[in-house]
Amino acid sequence: MTTTEDPAATLADVRAALDRAMPSHRADLEALVRIPSVSAPGFDPAEVRRAAEAVRDLLARRGLDDARLLEVDGAHPAVYAHWLGAGPDAPTVLLYAHHDVQPPGDVAAWSTPPFDPVERDGRLYGRGAADDKAGIGVHAAAVSAWLDARGALPVNVKVVVEGEEETGSEHLAGLLDAYADLLRADVMVLTDSVNWQVGVPAITYLLRGLVDCEVEVRGLDHALHSGMYGGPVPDPLTGLIKLLAAATDERGAVAIPGLADDVHEPTAEELDRLEALDFSLDGFRADAGLLPGVELGGDPELHPLRRLWMQPNLTVVGLDAPSVAGSSNTLVPSARARLSLRLAPGQDPLRARDLLCAWLRANAPWGLHVTVTPGAAGSPFVADPTGPAFAAAARALEAAYGHPVVYTGVGGTIPFVEPFARAFAADPAHPTPALLTGVEDPDTRAHGIDESLHLEDWRRACLGEAYLFDELARSLGTR
Numbered sequence: 001m002t003t004t005e006d007p008a009a010t011l012a013d014v015r016a017a018l019d020r021a022m023p024s025h026r027a028d029l030e031a032l033v034r035i036p037s038v039s040a041p042g043f044d045p046a047e048v049r050r051a052a053e054a055v056r057d058l059l060a061r062r063g064l065d066d067a068r069l070l071e072v073d074g075a076h077p078a079v080y081a082h083w084l085g086a087g088p089d090a091p092t093v094l095l096y097a098h099h100d101v102q103p104p105g106d107v108a109a110w111s112t113p114p115f116d117p118v119e120r121d122g123r124l125y126g127r128g129a130a131d132d133k134a135g136i137g138v139h140a141a142a143v144s145a146w147l148d149a150r151g152a153l154p155v156n157v158k159v160v161v162e163g164e165e166e167t168g169s170e171h172l173a174g175l176l177d178a179y180a181d182l183l184r185a186d187v188m189v190l191t192d193s194v195n196w197q198v199g200v201p202a203i204t205y206l207l208r209g210l211v212d213c214e215v216e217v218r219g220l221d222h223a224l225h226s227g228m229y230g231g232p233v234p235d236p237l238t239g240l241i242k243l244l245a246a247a248t249d250e251r252g253a254v255a256i257p258g259l260a261d262d263v264h265e266p267t268a269e270e271l272d273r274l275e276a277l278d279f280s281l282d283g284f285r286a287d288a289g290l291l292p293g294v295e296l297g298g299d300p301e302l303h304p305l306r307r308l309w310m311q312p313n314l315t316v317v318g319l320d321a322p323s324v325a326g327s328s329n330t331l332v333p334s335a336r337a338r339l340s341l342r343l344a345p346g347q348d349p350l351r352a353r354d355l356l357c358a359w360l361r362a363n364a365p366w367g368l369h370v371t372v373t374p375g376a377a378g379s380p381f382v383a384d385p386t387g388p389a390f391a392a393a394a395r396a397l398e399a400a401y402g403h404p405v406v407y408t409g410v411g412g413t414i415p416f417v418e419p420f421a422r423a424f425a426a427d428p429a430h431p432t433p434a435l436l437t438g439v440e441d442p443d444t445r446a447h448g449i450d451e452s453l454h455l456e457d458w459r460r461a462c463l464g465e466a467y468l469f470d471e472l473a474r475s476l477g478t479r
């Protein structure tokens with residue numbers, strides 16, 4: 001059964017409860033942003049645990065039951081809580097977000113300190129203000145709006161808030177082994193994606209995968225005077241740069257032989273969906289902050305969004321080399337880089353990681369010694385965004401935003417989606433529907449300097465999820 005009723009009328013009490021509570025949800029979000037829960041190595045893991053505990057307490061305070069940490073050996077803790085009062089015949093919805101954040105980068109480059117949330121022009125600035133502490137806030141606000149207005153929800157909900165999404169969810173297999181039964185649900189809602197524009201809600205049906213590794217090149221056992229030895233003695237840093245440069249072609253596309261062989265050819269529906277978007281190249285360049293004259297990378301025959309969503313891409317995300325300030329005429333004994341490889345739909349992350357690592361080991365110039373340390377491997381994800389759960393999401397978001405949804409891909413990665421959607425399904429050929437909704441917009445600068453959340457869109461996202469519970473209860477109600 002589907003509804004043609006207007007949720008703004010039938011759920012006016014839920015909406016009013018949400019509106020009343022938004023200032024307190026905003027305060028909760030700011031408190032989370034103040035915890036620098038960077039999950040990357042080299043940052044204090046106690047802060048990630050502190051964020052997990054704060055999220056656990058927040059969910060309990062907002063009326064969820066059984067709020068607790070989910071521990072896996074060696075992993076940053078995840079958080080779990082549920083509300084199962086809708087009964088066994090109502091659908092169960094798994095709500096996902098993550099409480100860890102990316103490193104702040106160059107703190108001095110931020111307009112205001114990254115872990116000190118501040119509002120400017122309707123946006124809340126701070127690391128994690130959008131990605132993805134805003135997603136935690138959406139789940140808490142949507143659940144508590146129902147509990148405040150009606151003392152109950154029309155669906156059962158389970159909330160899982162992961163603690164190492166930003167480092168590639170390295171211990172996902174452990175989380176899946178230990179907790180798949182606890183987390184089992186009929187539909188997943190992952191509020192960690194991006195809307196098409198401010199005010200234009202998107203459902204993300206496609207995500208790239210992600211593989212990373214570190215590569216170290218060594219040529220000497222100690223540093224040397226570059227004048228006394230340079231020439232016959234090769235420079236390991238130049239060797240590393242040559243190796244990295246050879247991994248991509250002249251257009252910047254991945255050039256590792258065989259790596260793109262398993263990229264899935266987009267279906268006609270996927271290409272139609274892509275063409276249906278009102279894509280503006282100028283808008284894209286402006287959102288990216290691309291300087292005049294700088295060319296787009298990848299195959300110019302392909303739509304830029306196809307290059308962004310449906311092609312692999314390699315980025316050098318870290319480089320250990322002497323800094324320019326204070327550098328001297330020295331041959332360094334070794335140099336190190338961290339590489340991040342985004343994977344297109346169809347690609348097997350373990351195969352891609354093996355190919356990347358083997359290629360790096362085999363291709364350093366001049367007999368330099370190479371050590372490659374493989375990192376995380378997350379699967380790409382593609383859904384067919386049809387069926388009752390997707391239709392419910394489209395109705396709920398349209399009602400909340402006052403604008404129809406658009407269906408988009410995202411070049412980023414949420415490693416959780418694909419394995420859990422498969423694990424919950426009775427038939428692996430029909431994964432559990434995963435609804436990826438947005439708290440970001442094209443100007444959010446997630447992972448970058450001056451990350452921010454559009455506060456009015458955040459309120460709409462909270463309202464959309466509150467409406468979604470009702471739509472899912474109606475469309476999936478009789479199982």
Ligand SMILES: [Zn+2]
Pocket residue numbers: 098131132165192
């Ligand atoms: Zn995220």
